[in-house]
Amino acid sequence: MNFSGKVCTRIFSAVVGLLAALPSFAENGVTERKIILGQSAAFSGPAAQLGIHMHAGASVYFENLNEDGGVHGRKIEIVTADDKYEAKLAEENTIKLIEKDQVFALFGYVGTPTSAAALPIFTKEKVPFFAPFTGAQLLREPFNRYIFNMRSSYYDETEHLVNHLVKNGMSKIAVFYQNDSYGMAGLKGVERAMEKMKVQLVAKSTVERNSVDVSKALRDILPRQPDVIIQISAYASCAAFIVEAKKQKYNGQFYNVSFVGSQALADTLAKSGPDYGPGVVISQVVPFPWSQATPVVAEYTKAMRKAKKEINFSSLEGYMAAKIFHEGLRRAGRELTREKLIRALESINSANYDVGGFAVNFSPSNHNASRYVDMTVIMPERRFAH
Incomplete structure (x- = not known):
């Protein structure tokens, strides 16, 4: 081989090595520094408080996580879309979140009709659908490997x-x-x-x-x-x-x-x-938000007070959902894909993970984490007892 040929070979090898060393992200919504999630929920209209509170709890958890460096060096961002608790808007939002915003996963949808509208879309696109704020059976039967329910039915x-x-x-x-x-x-x-x-x-x-x-x-x-x-x-x-x-x-x-x-x-x-x-x-379907004896509640309360956000059942659910999702991302590793996330979430159970006084049990054949149910009653001055 002549001198110029050797140089070309060395240059080619160097380029191949450089390309191999560069990060490669095959999944939408995953960059070197960011993981993008999508949430369609009611943020206006008669059911607005449901979406607002669910999002608030999740946002507080993810913001604290991001301040600590995120997960495997990536920060988590939630792109929100207001569906006003209407199925048609939820359908349109889901298409936009997946196709235009190119989110990695869907998180914290609010409602049965809205989740039902999104169901055929995320299933076809093979996008994980995590912790919807609904106990509907249609998200449990038949089994759908892209749906992970945190709450009881x-x-x-x-x-x-x-x-x-x-x-x-x-x-x-x-x-x-x-x-x-x-x-x-x-x-x-x-x-x-x-x-x-x-x-x-x-x-x-x-x-x-x-x-x-x-x-x-x-x-x-x-x-x-x-x-x-x-x-x-x-x-x-x-x-x-x-x-x-x-x-x-x-x-x-x-x-x-x-x-x-x-x-x-x-x-x-x-x-x-x-x-x-x-x-x-x-x-x-979540622990009492004012019971400091439950570790995850004590953690949540501290975070919400620091952020000057309201403490209630819905925001606690959002916070816990974010915490469990984070554990799935952590287990999935740096080379993140949707398939790796699904397998990682399926590995979470009460024998190897403690949310903080709330049992979570996923498996390859079961994506319903909990059957926890408690009873509460409204007291004077908008307070609660259980």
Whole structure:
């Protein structure tokens, strides 16, 4: 080989070596210094507080993580899109987040109809969908390897509520539910649980999503004089129903599932007067946010106070979701891909990871981390007890 040939060979080898040494990112949403997530949720409209609080908790966790250097040298960014709790907007947002914003994963979607609208899109694109704020069965059955649920299902919540009620002599149960996939999921959960307890509903009626027109539901339910009304809707319509029912001298009890938005419900009821909120029961799928005895709550409380953010159930859920997602990223390693993230998340279980007093159990065949359900009640001055 002549001199010029040797030089060319050396130059070629050097270029190949240099290219091999440079970072290569095959996945969208992953750069040398950043991981980009996408979140479509209600940030305006009657359900806005759900998205605002969920995002606030996650943001506080990720901001603190970023200040400490991120994960494997990368900082985490959440691109948000307001879907106003409407399925069509959620569908459009999901397409934009994946195709235009090119996010690595979808995180913290809020609601059943909105998550359902996103389901065929992220499944086709093979984009992980982590910790949606919904307990709908359609995100659990059939099994979808791209979905990871942190919270318990609506079946878990409603069975817990019904068992408690029937065992305490309150078998005359009615259901006020949202007229969409969320409301139907909750209604089915109540009916399944009541069938097990060998009791039947005395009444049921609906309200439209993002509406506070509860007049028909009041006419359908109150004449049946139920002991308790289980509500499967968002905070604005649930509050409207409670206020009007009490004005009509209904003296029974109100029970809600966690999606209602506990703090938002208490706040909305308080605007109508001090007597409407106290006594309303809400099931919860995360620990009590004011219990410092739970390590993850103590950690969350410290972080939220430092950030001057509100402490409540929804932001705690966002914070915990971010913490678990971080663990998945950590285990996936520096050479991050969506497939590596999925396998890493599937390796997380209570035997090898402690969130801080909250059991998380994923596996290759199970992407539902928890079946935890607690009961809380609204107290005077918008406070809670459990």
